[in-house]
Each structure stands twice: as structure tokens, then as C-alpha cells.
Amino acid sequence: MTRTDALSFGSLPLPPATQANLQQLGYASMTPIQAASLPLALAGKDLIAQAKTGSGKTAAFALPLLANLNPRRFAVQALVLCPTRELAEQVTQEIRRLARAEDNIKTLTLCGGAPVRNQLASLAHGAHIVVGTPGRILDHLSRETLSLDALNTLVLDEADRMLDMGFADDIAQVIAACPKRRQTLLFSATYPDGVAQLAARFMREPQEVKLAERHADTKIRQRFYEVKESERLHAVGLLLNHFRPASTLAFCNTKQQCRDLVAILQAQGIVALELHGDLEQRERDQVLVQFANRSCSVLVATDVAARGLDIAQLEAVINVDITPDPEVHTHRVGRTGRADEAGWAFSLASMDEMGRVGRIDEMQGSPSAWHPLSELTAPADAKPLRPPMVTLQILGGRKEKIRPGDVLGALTKDLGLEGAQIGKINVNEFSTYVAVERSIADQALRGLNAGKVKGKSVKARRL
Ligand code: ADP
Numbered sequence: 455m456t457r458t459d460a461l462s463f464g465s466l467p468l469p470p471a472t473q474a475n476l477q478q479l480g481y482a483s484m485t486p487i488q489a490a491s492l493p494l495a496l497a498g499k500d501l502i503a504q505a506k507t508g509s510g511k512t513a514a515f516a517l518p519l520l521a522n523l524n525p526r527r528f529a530v531q532a533l534v535l536c537p538t539r540e541l542a543e544q545v546t547q548e549i550r551r552l553a554r555a556e557d558n559i560k561t562l563t564l565c566g567g568a569p570v571r572n573q574l575a576s577l578a579h580g581a582h583i584v585v586g587t588p589g590r591i592l593d594h595l596s597r598e599t600l601s602l603d604a605l606n607t608l609v610l611d612e613a614d615r616m617l618d619m620g621f622a623d624d625i626a627q628v629i630a631a632c633p634k635r636r637q638t639l640l641f642s643a644t645y646p647d648g649v650a651q652l653a654a655r656f657m658r659e660p661q662e663v664k665l666a667e668r669h670a671d672t673k674i675r676q677r678f679y680e681v682k683e684s685e686r687l688h689a690v691g692l693l694l695n696h697f698r699p700a701s702t703l704a705f706c707n708t709k710q711q712c713r714d715l716v717a718i719l720q721a722q723g724i725v726a727l728e729l730h731g732d733l734e735q736r737e738r739d740q741v742l743v744q745f746a747n748r749s750c751s752v753l754v755a756t757d758v759a760a761r762g763l764d765i766a767q768l769e770a771v772i773n774v775d776i777t778p779d780p781e782v783h784t785h786r787v788g789r790t791g792r793a794d795e796a797g798w799a800f801s802l803a804s805m806d807e808m809g810r811v812g813r814i815d816e817m818q819g820s821p822s823a824w825h826p827l828s829e830l831t832a833p834a835d836a837k838p839l840r841p842p843m844v845t846l847q848i849l850g851g852r853k854e855k856i857r858p859g860d861v862l863g864a865l866t867k868d869l870g871l872e873g874a875q876i877g878k879i880n881v882n883e884f885s886t887y888v889a890v891e892r893s894i895a896d897q898a899l900r901g902l903n904a905g906k907v908k909g910k911s912v913k914a915r916r917l
């Protein structure tokens with residue numbers, strides 16, 4: 455079809471190479487937030503854009519900042535502030551994918567948790583785009599290892615979350631180091647007063663684009679179950695064994711609840727992992743890799759820990775308790791049923807939480823669908839719920855110049871495994887993670903340990 459409709463990227467003033475790259479990435483049409491913000495942002499306007507997680511906000515600011523960029527000028531021309539290292543890395547990856555059309559655009563991530571020393575070396579090599587957390591960016595500004603004098607685009611991503619995390623002062627200081635003449639793009643999942651104040655202080659006649667959440671558009675099936683406090687955590691196992699979703703995100707209101715739930719699920723033989731703030735960065739990476747590559751059935755998290763994570767293919771969300779804020783409930787539920795896929799959202803509510811459910815009903819404009827726990831029966835011959843994949847960790851990563859193709863080659867060409875049996879391959883700095891189908895995990899592991907990757911012997915283990 456050559457027709458250009460309102461949702462086609464073809465309707466935007468983007469160079470042909472960029473259009474072709476979008477096609478290659480499988481971005482057939484704009485998401486609603488992209489359709490609403492790109493024409494304004496590409497016209498150079500300051501923008502406040504609000505839409506839920508997973509709606510494609512990254513491309514909505516990445517394409518305009520790339521359009522503002524002069525690749526031949528070796529200076530930082532765009533800065534994206536993000537609340538956490540993970541989000542910064544996700545944004546960096548998406549920018550790199552979108553920038554592929556042009557050669558030699560350098561994007562650098564600057565976050566806490568990584569040694570400043572390495573960052574200095576990368577900065578010395580020059581970067582066009584910097585993505586980072588406010589604290590570390592400020593650190594580099596005060597050391598004068600980063601200059602924003604040539605900046606033309608400033609992006610505040612997940613602005614609400616950055617304010618929640620107490621970054622308001624840091625953000626103000628970073629903005630003070632930016633040139634006055636610039637385009638500022640602010641993205642947020644919600645629009646609290648703090649964000650409005652931030653915008654009023656630092657933006658020039660910003661255009662506002664807000665997309666209300668309309669879950670009726672997606673195929674999320676919501677069910678509520680009344681539980682006694684003593685039944686709550688066990689009810690999660692009942693739900694999983696009855697509906698058998700391959701990937702579930704379970705939300706708890708407290709870290710303690712997360713810990714208890716993971717212990718109970720693991721005791722039932724369910725592969726569940728917890729995502730919380732006390733994890734070391736490496737542990738956190740491993741948890742996310744395993745969940746994203748489908749070798750962990752359930753990720754148990756608090757709202758803070760899970761906010762903003764780009765997790766595709768989520769079959770179910772479970773609200774282990776009911777959140778006091780109906781807007782948070784809507785966000786949690788919105789994590790499942792992305793795009794054209796159907797998703798389940800289950801909520802466990804005790805008598806004490808009925809007031810909260812009432813507020814959710816009010817906000818959603820329809821009464822909740824209640825089901826009894828007694829409905830949840832696993833078939834008698836059911837095998838325990840098992841994730842389809844297993845993660846193998848290879849000691850060695852980017853430092854050893856390993857690329858995904860090297861690992862795929864070792865498994866398919868050298869060991870004769872089917873490409874279809876190999877899942878996601880994540881190459882981190884010191885480790886590589888490869889997901890393989892459960893049935894071939896032992897064979898793949900033995901083969902990797904006996905064979906070679908990129909001409910070298912490697913050590914591999916099952917996570
Ligand atoms: P948000 O920042 O709103 O949470 P992201 O920018 O992380 O959302 O996008 C969510 C996912 O959707 C990403 O995996 C991204 O690659 C994908 N995506 C974004 N825009 C499009 C599009 N127009 N077509 C298809 N996929 C898209």
C-alpha cells in the first residue's frame with residue numbers, strides 16, 4: 455500500500471533512510487502517542503507528552519532529537535535524563551536502533567553504578583547523544599568532563615518518576631547548564647503537580663499531548679478474587695496453575711510481601727524471581743534477562759521496581775494486593791495485553807481492601823468482575839508450570855568482543871542445534887546470556903563448555 459494515512463510514518467518530514475530503517479525495525483505505523491507528538495516535536499516545539507508505559511514514547515523523542523542532530527559536529531547535542539540506569543540503557547538501545555539509518559552517531563550512557571573512569575574514556579572519544587541519570591550527569595558537569603554548550607535537544611523521560619525519586623534539584627542544576635535556546639521534550643506516564651511546575655519553569659510555550667488510558671481498546675480481561683489474608687499468597691499459585699501464563703508480573707505493595715511470595719512460589723516449584731531495590735546491579739540484570747527471555751515464569755515486584763520497564767509478551771499481571779491509588783492500578787493492569795495480544799489481569803482483594811476496589815470501579819466506570827477462588831483448579835494431570843526456556847550464562851561478553859552471532863553460530867553450526875530452539879541472546883560487558891529451549895538445555899551447556907565461541911574456549915553455566 456502506498457497510501458499515507460495519519461498513522462503512517464510516511465506522513466512525517468523524515469529522511470528516506472530513516473523511513474526505510476523504521477520499516478526494517480517493523481514499525482509499520484505510529485503508536486497514538488507518536489502520531490500526536492511527532493508532528494509537533496519535528497516542527498521544533500517544546501512538548502509535554504503523557505502516555506502509559508509501553509506506548510512508544512522513546513521513539514517519540516528519539517526521532518526529533520536525531521532530526522536536530524548534526525553528525526559531523528563532534529559535540530553533545532542531545533541529552534536524555536532518565537530516572538534509573540536500566541531505563542537509560544533501554545533508551546540508549548532504542549536510540550541506537552533508530553539512529554542506524556545515519557552512520558556514526560555516537561550515543562553514550564552515563565549513570566551511577568558504573569565506574570566514572572570508564573565513562574571519562576568514552577567521553578574523551580566524543581558523543582553526539584548522552585543518556586543518563588541526573589546525579590551522574592551533574593557529577594560530570596561539575597568535574598567539567600561533560601559540556602552541554604552545543605546542546606540543542608533536552609529530554610526529560612519519565613519525569614514523574616524522576617521527581618518521585620527526589621531528583622528535582624539535580625534536574626534543575628543540569629538544566630541550568632544547558633543553553634537557553636534549545637528544544638525541551640518532557641515525557642511522563644502520569645501528570646502530577648510537580649511535573650507541571652517543572653514544565654512551567656523550564657519549557658517555552660510547551661504543547662501538551664495527553665493520551666487518556668482506555669483499556670477497553672485492548673483485550674485485557676480483568677478478574678477480582680476475594681481472599682482472606684491467610685489465603686492471599688497461595689492464591690497466586692492457584693491462579694498460575696489454572697491459567698498457566700508463560701510470563702506474569704506480580705505486583706506487591708511491600709518488599710516483604712515480594713520476598714514472602716517468591717519463597718512460596720519457589721517452594722511450589724514455580725520459577726519466580728524478585729526485582730527490588732536492594733539487588734546488586736549484576737543480580738538485577740540477571741533477573742531482567744531471565745524474565746525477558748522467558749526462562750522465569752513470574753517476576754515479583756513493587757511498583758517502584760517495575761516502573762517503566764519495557765517487558766513485551768506479558769500474558770498476565772497479578773495484583774497480589776490492591777493499591778490504594780486507582781491510577782496505579784490502571785498502570786499495573788496496562789502492562790499486559792500490549793498491542794494485539796490478549797492479557798489477563800487478576801486482583802486479589804481482602805474485605806479490608808473493598809474501599810480501594812470501589813475507587814477503582816469508579817475510575818474505570820464499570821463494576822469489577824468477581825470470581826470465587828474455588829473456581830481455580832488445575833487439571834488433575836497438569837505438570838508443574840515451567841517456563842519454556844532456560845538461561846545459560848557464558849563467562850565473557852563485550853569485553854571479549856563476543857557478539858550474539860558468535861553464540862548462535864556455536865550452538866547451531868558447531869553443535870547442530872536448531873535456530874528455532876535458541877531464544878534471546880544478551881551480551882553484557884562481562885557475561886553473555888543465551889536462552890535455549892528447556893529440552894536442549896543440558897546438551898547446549900555441555901556443548902558450549904566443550905566447544906569454542908569466537909575461537910576461544912568458554913565457561914558456561916545454567917542460571
Ligand atoms: P514507553 O517509553 O512509552 O514505555 P517504549 O518507547 O519503551 O515505550 O516502547 C515500547 C516498545 O514498543 C518498544 O519495544 C519499542 O521498540 C516498540 N515500539 C515503539 N514504537 C513502535 C511502533 N511505531 N511500531 C512498533 N513497535 C514500536
Ligand code: MG
Pocket residue numbers: 511512611612762
Ligand atoms: Mg519510556
